[in-house]
Amino acid sequence: DAKTTQPPSMDCAEGRAANLPCNHSTISGNEYVYWYRQIHSQGPQYIIHGLKNNETNEMASLIITEDRKSSTLILPHATLRDTAVYYCIVRVGNNYGQNFVFGPGTRLSVLP
Amino acid sequence: SQTIHQWPATLVQPVGSPLSLECTVEGTSNPNLYWYRQAAGRGLQLLFYSVGIGQISSEVPQNLSASRPQDRQFILSSKKLLLSDSGFYLCAWNKGEPQETQYFGPGTRLLVL
Numbered sequence: 598d599a600k601t602t603q604p605p606s607m608d609c610a611e612g613r614a615a616n617l618p619c620n621h622s623t624i625s626g627n628e629y630v631y632w633y634r635q636i637h638s639q640g641p642q643y644i645i646h647g648l649k650n651n652e653t654n655e656m657a658s659l660i661i662t663e664d665r666k667s668s669t670l671i672l673p674h675a676t677l678r679d680t681a682v683y684y685c686i687v688r689v690g691n692n693y694g695q696n697f698v699f700g701p702g703t704r705l706s707v708l709p
Numbered sequence: 710s711q712t713i714h715q716w717p718a719t720l721v722q723p724v725g726s727p728l729s730l731e732c733t734v735e736g737t738s739n740p741n742l743y744w745y746r747q748a749a750g751r752g753l754q755l756l757f758y759s760v761g762i763g764q765i766s767s768e769v770p771q772n773l774s775a776s777r778p779q780d781r782q783f784i785l786s787s788k789k790l791l792l793s794d795s796g797f798y799l800c801a802w803n804k805g806e807p808q809e810t811q812y813f814g815p816g817t818r819l820l821v822l
Contacts, residue, residue: 631810640813641799641813643812646810
């Protein structure tokens with residue numbers, strides 16, 4: 598099963614882009630990269646996911662390297678409300694019991 | 710649109726007391742349902758999942774049990790709570806294949822004293 602590594606914490610100035618890295622060097626060819634975030638005392642919120650191509654939605658952009666061993670989540674204009682723990686997750690199996698293993702994530706602090 | 714509800718939001722219970730946490734999903738049918746526990750400052754641990762009414766699978770041996778009496782209702786229970794059952798309990802759902810995106814509820818914070 599692929600595992601992910603993320604920096605434990607990052608700071609970002611309000612209004613600037615936040616770039617959150619994730620390494621998943623053992624990812625398999627059919628495994629997707631998912632990003633969730635969790636604001637204190639709330640349930641995780643889905644952000645974006647991708648397989649090979651870069652993806653963009655109303656919340657963020659996901660850049661996946663060509664070898665798929667790492668990815669970057671980009672919040673283009675970070676606001677104070679983006680302060681949260683961000684989880685990079687690789688789907689670890691194709692049965693229901695191996696879904697979405699959440700690691701410790703990156704604690705992003707958006708500073709005024 | 711689909712929404713997921715959990716209650717209660719917060720619960721303080723004495724050791725040895727029973728537990729019942731409820732999760733309901735609206736706006737979809739036959740969802741896959743999941744119960745997770747998150748210890749303070751840590752990632753999520755999958756406890757149970759269900760692919761249909763009355764179908765429950767357990768991921769880890771524990772003091773808890775789960776039931777799915779209705780299509781969109783998932784209940785987490787215990788007959789006698791332990792101190793180690795304290796944590797943040799999250800319900801999630803998705804449709805179709807297990808690798809599809811999961812959507813989480815607001816969570817229940819349980820403190821066992």
